[in-house]
Amino acid sequence: MLIVGELINASRKLIAGFIETKDGVAIEAIARNQRDAGAHYIDVNAGIFVDHEAQTLQWLVKTVQSAMDVPCSIDSSDPKAIEAAISVHKGSAMINSISLQKTRFEKLIPVVAGTDLKVVALLMSDEGMPQTAAQRLRIADKLINKLVSAKVPAENIYVDPLAQPIATNTIYGKEFLEAVAGVHREFKDVHTICGLSNISFGLPERKLLNQTFMVMALTSGLDAVIVNPLDKRMMAAISAAETLIGRDDFCLRYLSDFRNGKFEFYKDN
Amino acid sequence: MLIVGELINASRKLIAGFIETKDGVAIEAIARNQRDAGAHYIDVNAGIFVDHEAQTLQWLVKTVQSAMDVPCSIDSSDPKAIEAAISVHKGSAMINSISLQKTRFEKLIPVVAGTDLKVVALLMSDEGMPQTAAQRLRIADKLINKLVSAKVPAENIYVDPLAQPIATNTIYGKEFLEAVAGVHREFKDVHTICGLSNISFGLPERKLLNQTFMVMALTSGLDAVIVNPLDKRMMAAISAAETLIGRDDFCLRYLSDFRNGKFEFYKDN
Numbered sequence: 001m002l003i004v005g006e007l008i009n010a011s012r013k014l015i016a017g018f019i020e021t022k023d024g025v026a027i028e029a030i031a032r033n034q035r036d037a038g039a040h041y042i043d044v045n046a047g048i049f050v051d052h053e054a055q056t057l058q059w060l061v062k063t064v065q066s067a068m069d070v071p072c073s074i075d076s077s078d079p080k081a082i083e084a085a086i087s088v089h090k091g092s093a094m095i096n097s098i099s100l101q102k103t104r105f106e107k108l109i110p111v112v113a114g115t116d117l118k119v120v121a122l123l124m125s126d127e128g129m130p131q132t133a134a135q136r137l138r139i140a141d142k143l144i145n146k147l148v149s150a151k152v153p154a155e156n157i158y159v160d161p162l163a164q165p166i167a168t169n170t171i172y173g174k175e176f177l178e179a180v181a182g183v184h185r186e187f188k189d190v191h192t193i194c195g196l197s198n199i200s201f202g203l204p205e206r207k208l209l210n211q212t213f214m215v216m217a218l219t220s221g222l223d224a225v226i227v228n229p230l231d232k233r234m235m236a237a238i239s240a241a242e243t244l245i246g247r248d249d250f251c252l253r254y255l256s257d258f259r260n261g262k263f264e265f266y267k268d269n
Numbered sequence: 270m271l272i273v274g275e276l277i278n279a280s281r282k283l284i285a286g287f288i289e290t291k292d293g294v295a296i297e298a299i300a301r302n303q304r305d306a307g308a309h310y311i312d313v314n315a316g317i318f319v320d321h322e323a324q325t326l327q328w329l330v331k332t333v334q335s336a337m338d339v340p341c342s343i344d345s346s347d348p349k350a351i352e353a354a355i356s357v358h359k360g361s362a363m364i365n366s367i368s369l370q371k372t373r374f375e376k377l378i379p380v381v382a383g384t385d386l387k388v389v390a391l392l393m394s395d396e397g398m399p400q401t402a403a404q405r406l407r408i409a410d411k412l413i414n415k416l417v418s419a420k421v422p423a424e425n426i427y428v429d430p431l432a433q434p435i436a437t438n439t440i441y442g443k444e445f446l447e448a449v450a451g452v453h454r455e456f457k458d459v460h461t462i463c464g465l466s467n468i469s470f471g472l473p474e475r476k477l478l479n480q481t482f483m484v485m486a487l488t489s490g491l492d493a494v495i496v497n498p499l500d501k502r503m504m505a506a507i508s509a510a511e512t513l514i515g516r517d518d519f520c521l522r523y524l525s526d527f528r529n530g531k532f533e534f535y536k537d538n
Contacts, residue, residue: 166512166513166515166520167520170512170515170517170518170519170520171515173512173513173514173515174514174515177488177514199513203520203523203524204524204527204532205505205509205527205532205535207535208505208506208509208532208535209509209512209513212484212506212509212510212513213509213513215481215484215485215488215510216484216485216487216488216510216513216514218485219446219484219485219488219489220488236474236477237477237481240474240477240478240481240482241481241484241485243435243439243442243478244435244442244468244478244481244482244485245442245443245446245485246435246439246440246442246443248439249439250439251435251436251439251472254472255472255473258473258474263473263474263477266474266476266477
């Protein structure tokens with residue numbers, strides 16, 4: 001499972017404060033903690049700083065990469081801000097995100113075409129949020145074909161089927177999972193990714209729901225996730241599920257996680 | 270999810286002791302606790318009392334049913350003991366279990382033929398334990414057809430694909446899950462059931478693995494489980510997963526579980 005650490009997001013007050021005071025030490029520490037907890041990419045989002053998103057993203061990328069060798073996930077809906085952030089990024093970044101929405105697609109495609117960037121592809125079009133698995137797969141088909149035509153290799157595409165709150169409609173979980181399974185089945189080499197927390201919006205014990213849904217999505221074929229890697233229950237569930245689905249030869253990673261105390265929070269009851 | 274409470278099993282020392290001292294109050298309390306925690310069937314197993322298994326099972330069934338209106342799952346490999354237990358059982362019992370093993374099948378089929386008993390059908394033949402999903406589905410095909418020919422309605426058949434330890438072979442989890450999905454897809458109305466704990470045999474933090482595997486199996490279509498209903502984490506995972514897969518209209522059961530304190534053990538960390 002490819003883990004994208006979600007914590008450096010300016011919509012969180014703590015992070016916005018660190019950005020405003022240019023507290024590089026704090027940002028670096030949060031990046032390091034996520035990396036040490038298993039994140040392969042560090043997501044950086046400065047969307048609330050509308051007037052200077054590009055410069056802020058550049059500062060975040062440089063700060064995160066100043067002390068350690070870890071790639072970033074550049075999280076923005078503004079192609080110019082994404083381009084600016086890439087220009088200072090060392091190594092191959094992840095772009096979060098493109099979609100089938102015309103303006104967004106057309107402005108971002110020149111940035112990613114022919115590169116080795118990883119590209120998160122949201123299954124959203126100008127017709128709005130899809131609801132069923134079938135609607136998602138139709139968008140996936142168009143979007144993946146367009147990206148591959150623009151010389152984005154299939155293995156660099158991370159499709160996000162967009163989780164929606166089951167409190168709004170109880171079919172949303174199943175339709176999402178069927179979309180994950182469908183992409184997995186129909187598009188060779190293409191990955192699936194998602195943030196999970198929308199699924200539980202409006203319900204109590206959201207962490208229980210998010211963690212459970214993570215295991216369900218992984219069972220359906222999800223192979224990347226945007227998540228808080230400091231959430232020990234979540235990471236333990238991922239470790240256990242990967243072992244149980246056969247992605248952990250001889251259970252070696254599970255046993256190593258156990259020895260490293262990653263399940264210590266887990267008490268019998 | 271149909272829950273079969275597994276605690277009244279004489280292979281547990283506590284239960285063996287209660288049986289030896291004919292402590293009906295204790296047995297009744299354990300049955301009641303399981304029923305109150307959500308068990309639809311109370312499993313009764315007296316397999317260690319080889320010389321008087323039939324009488325012991327009869328006593329267990331009568332004791333469990335003396336104080337409350339709950340059906341039992343008669344858990345034995347001895348057709349005579351099963352028959353004896355059924356003769357004192359009120360309402361429609363579950364039989365745990367039949368299999369494709371010739372002696373077991375032939376002796377048990379007259380007991381279940383043409384009845385409204387629920388029948389757990391282990392995917393095991395005289396060729397031994399199956400390893401792959403394909404092997405399991407071949408046995409399922411034969412066993413289900415034979416049961417239906419003997420007038421056991423498809424909706425009363427609970428196929429158990431038999432979980433095996435992933436510590437032995439890392440494919441065992443995936444093959445099991447594919448078998449569950451296969452039965453679900455290929456045999457209309459037939460249910461799937463299993464005990465989970467074998468999957469984690471030989472590994473640390475077995476409860477974490479069992480609970481995670483429960484969610485994975487439910488995602489693959491499992492609709493019944495033999496489990497300890499007093500395990501709050503397990504029951505919370507089942508509640509969350511059923512809601513997330515769309516088996517809980519308007520999330521009403523999840524919300525009711527929350528209000529009834531069933532997730533109280535769950536602390537943020």
